[in-house]
Amino acid sequence: MSRGVEGEVRVFAEYERDFTEEADVVVVGSGPCGAVVAHELTAKGKRVVLLEEGPPFTPQEFELDGALSMSRTMREAGLRTTRGTIIPTMQAIALGGGSLVNSAICVRPPDFVFEGWEEHCEIEGTRRSDLDPHFDAVEAFLGIAPTPDDVQGQRNLLFRDGCNALGIESEPIARNVRGCRGSGECFTGCRARAKQSMDISYVPAAIKAGARVLTSVQVQEVLTDGRRATGVRGQVVEPFSGRRSHRFRIDAKAVVLAAGCMATPILLQKSGNLANGSGQVGRNLQFHPGLAVLGVFPDEVDPGFGATQGYQSLAFLREGYKLETLWAPAGILAVRFPGFGHDLKKRFAEVPYAANWDAIATCHRSLGTVRPRRGASLDPILTWHFDAEDAQVLGGALYQIARIFFAAGATTILPGVHGVADEMRSLEEADVLRTRRFAPSDFVTASNHAFCTTRMHGDPAKGVVDPLGRAHDMDGLFLVDTGIFPRCTSVNPMFTGMALAHRSAEALADQL
Amino acid sequence: MPSAWGLVAGLLTASLLGWAVWRVFGGYPQAKEPSLALTARELAFLVAVADATYPEGGPVPPSGTQAGIPAWADRYVASVPRTVGILMRLLFFLMEHATLFFAAPGRGGRRRFSSLSSEQQGAVLEDWRTSSWFPRRLVFSSLRAILTMGFFSDPVVLRALHLAAKQIESPVVEADLLYPAIGAHRSTIAYGPEDLVAPSGIPLAADAPLHPDHAEPTQ
Ligand SMILES: Cc1cc2nc3c(=O)[nH]c(=O)nc-3n(C[C@H](O)[C@H](O)[C@H](O)COP(=O)(O)OP(=O)(O)OC[C@H]3O[C@@H](n4cnc5c(N)ncnc54)[C@H](O)[C@@H]3O)c2cc1C
Ligand code: SF4
Numbered sequence: 001m002s003r004g005v006e007g008e009v010r011v012f013a014e015y016e017r018d019f020t021e022e023a024d025v026v027v028v029g030s031g032p033c034g035a036v037v038a039h040e041l042t043a044k045g046k047r048v049v050l051l052e053e054g055p056p057f058t059p060q061e062f063e064l065d066g067a068l069s070m071s072r073t074m075r076e077a078g079l080r081t082t083r084g085t086i087i088p089t090m091q092a093i094a095l096g097g098g099s100l101v102n103s104a105i106c107v108r109p110p111d112f113v114f115e116g117w118e119e120h121c122e123i124e125g126t127r128r129s130d131l132d133p134h135f136d137a138v139e140a141f142l143g144i145a146p147t148p149d150d151v152q153g154q155r156n157l158l159f160r161d162g163c164n165a166l167g168i169e170s171e172p173i174a175r176n177v178r179g180c181r182g183s184g185e186c187f188t189g190c191r192a193r194a195k196q197s198m199d200i201s202y203v204p205a206a207i208k209a210g211a212r213v214l215t216s217v218q219v220q221e222v223l224t225d226g227r228r229a230t231g232v233r234g235q236v237v238e239p240f241s242g243r244r245s246h247r248f249r250i251d252a253k254a255v256v257l258a259a260g261c262m263a264t265p266i267l268l269q270k271s272g273n274l275a276n277g278s279g280q281v282g283r284n285l286q287f288h289p290g291l292a293v294l295g296v297f298p299d300e301v302d303p304g305f306g307a308t309q310g311y312q313s314l315a316f317l318r319e320g321y322k323l324e325t326l327w328a329p330a331g332i333l334a335v336r337f338p339g340f341g342h343d344l345k346k347r348f349a350e351v352p353y354a355a356n357w358d359a360i361a362t363c364h365r366s367l368g369t370v371r372p373r374r375g376a377s378l379d380p381i382l383t384w385h386f387d388a389e390d391a392q393v394l395g396g397a398l399y400q401i402a403r404i405f406f407a408a409g410a411t412t413i414l415p416g417v418h419g420v421a422d423e424m425r426s427l428e429e430a431d432v433l434r435t436r437r438f439a440p441s442d443f444v445t446a447s448n449h450a451f452c453t454t455r456m457h458g459d460p461a462k463g464v465v466d467p468l469g470r471a472h473d474m475d476g477l478f479l480v481d482t483g484i485f486p487r488c489t490s491v492n493p494m495f496t497g498m499a500l501a502h503r504s505a506e507a508l509a510d511q512l
Numbered sequence: 513m514p515s516a517w518g519l520v521a522g523l524l525t526a527s528l529l530g531w532a533v534w535r536v537f538g539g540y541p542q543a544k545e546p547s548l549a550l551t552a553r554e555l556a557f558l559v560a561v562a563d564a565t566y567p568e569g570g571p572v573p574p575s576g577t578q579a580g581i582p583a584w585a586d587r588y589v590a591s592v593p594r595t596v597g598i599l600m601r602l603l604f605f606l607m608e609h610a611t612l613f614f615a616a617p618g619r620g621g622r623r624r625f626s627s628l629s630s631e632q633q634g635a636v637l638e639d640w641r642t643s644s645w646f647p648r649r650l651v652f653s654s655l656r657a658i659l660t661m662g663f664f665s666d667p668v669v670l671r672a673l674h675l676a677a678k679q680i681e682s683p684v685v686e687a688d689l690l691y692p693a694i695g696a697h698r699s700t701i702a703y704g705p706e707d708l709v710a711p712s713g714i715p716l717a718a719d720a721p722l723h724p725d726h727a728e729p730t731q
Pocket of ligand 1: 261
């Protein structure tokens with residue numbers, strides 16, 4: 001048995017035997033939420049061990065090919081889907097979690113979102129004004145700022161122009177980025193080292209402050225003594241193959257689960273159905289389904305240049321959707337082009353003239369579950385049902401995107417929806433998007449924003465944690481990932497997750 | 513002694529079985545190069561479906577096979593978890609043999625996909641693409657997704673569409689003093705504090721040199 005040294009990172013090649021360590025707090029998961037907690041607690045003088053199943057990636061290891069990149073950085077090679085209504089959803093497996101591959105979009109939800117949370121889940125003290133100090137702290141740390149014009153690129157600026165022409169409010173997206181070069185590669189990893197993903201921001205800062213960061217370790221069980229969480233145990237796993245080897249145990253005064261809204265409920269369920277007096281662990285799964293429309297312009301747009309997602313409109317949040325610009329590896333975006341053969345190639349020839357804009361819809365009525373598989377696998381079984389009313393909202397959102405495209409000068413749009421024309425050349429043709437009654441199966445949506453599987457609730461009989469992330473049913477157990485959201489944030493969730501985690505860290509530090 | 517009917521039924525079953533075995537296993541060309549995950553039969557299907565989906569010529573000239581889709585798919589299947597790989601291979605199998613139930617138009621429309629004429633292959637793909645039955649559309653889009661991702665892995669395609677990645681010198685940041693290459697020991701980290709550089713923030717120029725993997729090969 002070995003004992004760790006304070007303030008260091010450990011990687012796969014360095015594990016030679018089983019080990020046991022001790023800490024004040026063990027944090028499971030180095031995504032945006034876990035990384036914030038690990039840093040804040042370490043900065044307050046607590047002895048923290050941060051455990052991450054994935055490896056740290058260096059820029060030399062970023063794979064430019066979208067699909068091959070996904071099979072290295074994402075769980076189930078990025079091909080995870082739900083049963084019921086099929087929706088693909090990606091969760092990262094890497095130091096930094098989703099922040100390594102995400103577009104760095106940071107949005108504070110407006111007041112009405114939090115009011116809805118308080119009402120829906122009978123909680124208090126979680127208004128926007130309560131969270132603003134925590135948003136501020138994270139914003140300052142990560143240098144979150146609006147995307148400057150010089151790295152927007154045409155595909156982002158055209159969105160602004162279309163919105164301006166229609167009098168729709170829009171804004172440059174604020175991102176956790178310093179020194180962006182507009183490579184549009186956030187999805188495969190930022191070679192310019194500009195994106196302040198957790199592996200290059202909060203995690204190094206936590207290490208500097210004294211945290212021990214163990215990578216390539218998979219937590220398999222939360223340990224308890226009566227009502228109290230006392231630590232975790234698991235095994236070292238080889239990067240990419242997932243082969244398990246040495247065993248470890250971390251004993252701690254408090255356990256923080258930040259494994260993400262799909263993995264945290266699995267860990268609780270696999271640890272003897274912990275913290276589940278309410279029966280809500282693994283229930284209420286909500287997504288924020290997105291759909292992209294492609295618009296073709298008469299002049300070259302050069303979509304390869306520009307911040308991955310640089311512009312957005314929050315004007316329709318109350319109607320249930322957000323609009324934003326979008327870029328991803330071309331092979332992944334091209335999957336949405338209709339047809340095949342020479343027709344499809346002709347469409348590909350339009351790519352240099354094209355921009356992709358997407359809508360993400362707040363789908364409160366569409367719910368699902370996260371359940372464990374039999375055996376040793378920690379991959380979840382996901383179910384989800386796309387409610388017909390929620391689906392209808394997406395039709396309206398697509399119509400707004402069509403309006404913005406045509407106002408910006410697009411000559412053609414490809415809505416990518418079943419049951420309507422593959423191509424539309426005027427707003428009149430696009431009117432069908434507004435008027436048609438769509439079935440959920442008409443849309444092939446995707447969502448990487450997922451939440452609510454261990455939701456907070458004022459009533460312990462109806463939720464898993466309180467607003468500070470403290471488990472209702474256990475002592476010394478905190479949950480801090482997006483699973484604790486009472487409902488969808490209506491905007492991209494990472495920033496809210498980090499602000500809540502920042503608040504939880506303060507509460508936990510006071511308690512220890 | 514079996515009855516005459518029994519004999520006929522037995523013969524029929526045997527020939528059906530023989531035909532089924534031949535349909536699934538027989539008459540495929542040998543693989544030219546060793547593969548990572550796929551069999552010669554699966555690669556033969558991928559050659560056929562890649563070229564049916566991406567025929568040679570047009571504004572983005574390479575065909576599916578010229579763009580290296582079969583080899584890319586082999587690499588991709590080898591890189592995904594085993595269960596996902598099995599699903600992908602089932603998808604290839606399904607499309608190769610589904611003509612038994614959803615025949616292509618014309619003579620011999622029930623032959624396996626890779627043995628059909630290119631017109632028939634096109635008709636089969638169109639039938640799946642526009643099916644009113646969602647699962648068939650989903651099968652088509654899943655297959656086409658794999659082919660498309662493979663098509664776009666080809667630097668020739670990327671250059672033709674002005675989408676080749678630019679070369680970027682990654683600045684050394686504090687994290688680079690902490691993490692070695694995946695699989696390596698930290699003692700292999702080559703950087704020290706003196707190497708630290710702030711990210712430049714200079715927008716990439718349209719005529720910046722391309723990433724070596726995407727650049728035109730030099731003679
Ligand atoms: C491609 C993509 C783009 C996105 N873009 C944006 C965006 O621009 N803005 C935004 O707000 N949101 C975006 N999101 C969503 C956002 O990234 C997530 O909401 C966010 O990462 C959630 O943070 P988290 O800490 O809850 O979980 P995660 O980021 O999922 O982190 C959980 C971590 O726990 C680790 N882990 C899991 N199980 C175990 C275990 N058993 N043992 C040890 N470690 C474990 C995981 O490997 C992972 O690193 C995007 C997501 C994706 C995939
Ligand atoms: S757009 Fe490119 S340079 Fe900018 S943060 Fe994303 S990956 Fe980095």
